[in-house]
Amino acid sequence: MFNLPIASTWLSALVLLVDLAIRLVVLGVIPGNRRPTTAMAWLLCIFFLPYIGLILFLMFGNFRLSRRRREAQDAVNLRILEGTKNIAALVPEYHGPAWVKSAMELNQNLGYFPALGGNKVQLIEGYQDSLDAMADEVSKATNYVNAEFYIMSSDACTERLFTELEAAAERGVRVRVLFDHIGSLRVPGYRGMIRRLKASQIQWRRMLPLLPVKGQWRRPDLRNHRKILVIDGRVGFTGSQNIIEPSYRKKRNHTVGRKWVELMTRLEGPIVGTLNVMFATDWSAETEESLESQLATYHWDSFASGPLCQVVPSGPGFITENNLRLFNTLLYSAEECITISSPYFVPDDSLLYAITTAAQRGVVVELFVSEVGDQFLVHHAQRSYYEALLRAGVRIFLYPKPLVLHAKHFTVDYDVAVIGSSNMDMRSFSLNLEVTVMMIDSDVVRQMHAVEDHYRSISRELHLEEWVKRPILARYVDNVARLTATLQ
Numbered sequence: 001m002f003n004l005p006i007a008s009t010w011l012s013a014l015v016l017l018v019d020l021a022i023r024l025v026v027l028g029v030i031p032g033n034r035r036p037t038t039a040m041a042w043l044l045c046i047f048f049l050p051y052i053g054l055i056l057f058l059m060f061g062n063f064r065l066s067r068r069r070r071e072a073q074d075a076v077n078l079r080i081l082e083g084t085k086n087i088a089a090l091v092p093e094y095h096g097p098a099w100v101k102s103a104m105e106l107n108q109n110l111g112y113f114p115a116l117g118g119n120k121v122q123l124i125e126g127y128q129d130s131l132d133a134m135a136d137e138v139s140k141a142t143n144y145v146n147a148e149f150y151i152m153s154s155d156a157c158t159e160r161l162f163t164e165l166e167a168a169a170e171r172g173v174r175v176r177v178l179f180d181h182i183g184s185l186r187v188p189g190y191r192g193m194i195r196r197l198k199a200s201q202i203q204w205r206r207m208l209p210l211l212p213v214k215g216q217w218r219r220p221d222l223r224n225h226r227k228i229l230v231i232d233g234r235v236g237f238t239g240s241q242n243i244i245e246p247s248y249r250k251k252r253n254h255t256v257g258r259k260w261v262e263l264m265t266r267l268e269g270p271i272v273g274t275l276n277v278m279f280a281t282d283w284s285a286e287t288e289e290s291l292e293s294q295l296a297t298y299h300w301d302s303f304a305s306g307p308l309c310q311v312v313p314s315g316p317g318f319i320t321e322n323n324l325r326l327f328n329t330l331l332y333s334a335e336e337c338i339t340i341s342s343p344y345f346v347p348d349d350s351l352l353y354a355i356t357t358a359a360q361r362g363v364v365v366e367l368f369v370s371e372v373g374d375q376f377l378v379h380h381a382q383r384s385y386y387e388a389l390l391r392a393g394v395r396i397f398l399y400p401k402p403l404v405l406h407a408k409h410f411t412v413d414y415d416v417a418v419i420g421s422s423n424m425d426m427r428s429f430s431l432n433l434e435v436t437v438m439m440i441d442s443d444v445v446r447q448m449h450a451v452e453d454h455y456r457s458i459s460r461e462l463h464l465e466e467w468v469k470r471p472i473l474a475r476y477v478d479n480v481a482r483l484t485a486t487l488q
Contacts, residue, residue, distance in 0.1 A: 022050050030057070038426075041483055094308065099333035100415055100440055106329055107312050107438065110322040113277075115310035119269030121439055123419075123447045125454070127246045130237070130264040131161055137231045138164040144174040146279040148207070148228040150421070151242035152179040154193040158243050162196065169201035178282055180224045181206035183242075188249045205286040222316055225432035227264075227421045228279050236272040238435055239264035239419055240343075240408045256402045258374070263341075263407035263451060265419050265437065271309040278313055278435055307441030314422065315433030323422045323436050324429040328354045330412045337364040339452045340410040345369055346381045346425035346485045356392035364395075368455050370405045371398035378425070380481035383474075390464040397459035405455070409448060416440055417448045426485060 026046050031039040046053035094101050094115075104115040124130040138145055138161065145168055154162050169175040177197070184190055184206075197204045207224040209216045229237040241262035247253035248260065267275070284290055314322040331338060331354035338358055345367065347355070359365040367389065373379025386396060399405035409419040420436035422428045439445075 019050050022054055023047060026054070026057070044483070094440070096415055096440070097333075097335075097413075099329075103326065103329050103333070103416070103438065104308075104310060104440070107310050107322070107326060110318065110320050110325060111311070111313045113274050113311045113313070115308045115438075115440065116270040116274065117308050118306045119267060119271045119309045121307050121309070121441070121444045121447070122266040123444075123451060124239075124264045124266060125262075125451055127241070127260070127262055128157060130239070130241055130262065131157060131243070133264075133266060134229055134237055135161040135164045137229075137235050137237075138168055141168045141173045141175075141231045143232045144176070144230075145232075146176050146228070146230045146276060146283070147243075148178040148224075148226055148279050148282060149243045150180045150183045150223065150225045150227060151187060151244050151248075152177070152184050152193065153187050153189055153242075153244035153249060154196050155189065155245045155249060157245035161243065165202055166200045175202045176279075176283060177202055177204040178207050178224070178279070178286060179204070179243075181209040181211075182220065183223055183225075187244060205283070207282065207286055209286075219431075221427075221431060223432050224282065224315075225421050225428065226278070226282070226435045228275050228435060230272060230276045230279055233272055233276055234268065236267045236275040237264055238267070238275060238421070238437060240406050240421060258402040258404060260404045260406040261399070263409055263419065265439075267309065267437075269306060269309070271311065271437070274311040275435070278311065281313075282433070307439055307444050309440070310438045312420075312436040312438060313434075314429070314436065316431065317433065321429045323420075323434055324348070324351065326418075326436065326438065327351060327410075327424065330410075330416060330418070331355055331358050334358050334363045334412045336413045337366075338410065338412055339366045339368070339449070340424065341368040341405060341407045341452070341455065342410075342424040343370060343373070343404065343406045343408065344375070344378050344382060344423040344425045344427075345385065346378060346427075346482075347385065348426050348429065351424060352385065352388065355394060356388060359389075359393035365393070366395045366397060366452075366456075368397045368399055368405060368452070368459060370401070370403070371460070372401040374404050377481045377484055380478045381485040384478040384482035386462065386467055387464070390462070390467060396462040397456060398462055399455060399459050407451075409451075411445050411448050411452065414442055414445050417445045419448075 023046070026043060030042050030046075042053070042057055046057060094104070108114050124133055145165065147165070152158075165175050165177070184193070208222060210220055227238055227241060239262065241260075241264050246259040250258075253259070312322050312326055314324075328350055331351075338355075340355075355365060355367075369382065370379075373382065389396060408421065408423055409417065411417050417439045418436060419439070420434060422432075422434040422436050428434055
């Protein structure tokens, strides 16, 4: 006869054994190839909630792309290396600070792209101004248009750009469009945009699609966060802005007046070919169509005077965290001043030490962040770092709410300006595919200083005396959010 108490005892013992086995196994598995802080966060999660924590780890613990994608990236890297190894004599000799030259060498060793001269750089601060500038250039396209953005939306603000893309495709221009699947899917009106693309002659693909029915599955938060537009290899755009209206089509944002503030850069010259290679790489990954001719689109014959620019690719396809290494190198090299704009500033230990060390050795360090962020956990995780930054001497400026300062750029002394899609957080260093451009030119730095001056004129400086008096509950929420930021 079945004895219920005995069966219950055996079941309880089995549950305890499985629980213990999970804890013992993860102790030896999770720390492998992860930051200690990240490993500890996962271990805490699993020790507190063994079954739920394990399921979350299995879903989100692997931050590598598929083997096919990694092999494709490695193949492209070898082609770039082969195509650039003999151009040393063509690249302008740099006579500035040694640390800048060292940063250029680091970037080329990690991302394979050389620093190229003879470029033109224009920063575009206005939100609609950059959309209009992109539409203007698409209207002049004669050969191809390659567009790649984390979020795309067909709405009133982007209507002209979409119209020009459609018109270009109709007149025989090869128009290719990439957008991140999950990034764009979350925006109202996504299905309408898909219908519009299907009705056009535009070639389009979702990046890193998450479609289990079609066998397309990966860690859901591995995303392609890049923003790139290239027209005919003649002009390119990159920066922080997505192709969407400034309130992201959210009713609540419109109600409270929340708009995103961006900074884009318009580029001409050899650097445009480098951006195009990045697009071609991502297009091949999504379509398996090789854009061989575009992988070789380097205009090596144009090395006239003009800003030196260097593209730095990063993401799960590169195990070296190229953007983080560049940021740390520049921060440790600064001699006079550093000004950073980052919407999501959640640094790992190395970046936190780099920025606080710079301030402690007398470099003037400024950080611009939003007064109120658009993402609850990320914003509170960011706030948990303010005290350490302020105590080290970093000046923190709060961009006025309800605006969201989404621009991603920084300057180092009067020599280097950096702009791109990368935030200064662990997600951008490990999980997102990003594009960063390092620009080495005093005139470009002056342009960016003018943007920073504008931020400073409308922002409020946060002081340590004010910050340490914030409520205990707020401090608690910040610290808990900080823990979740390391779950990678």
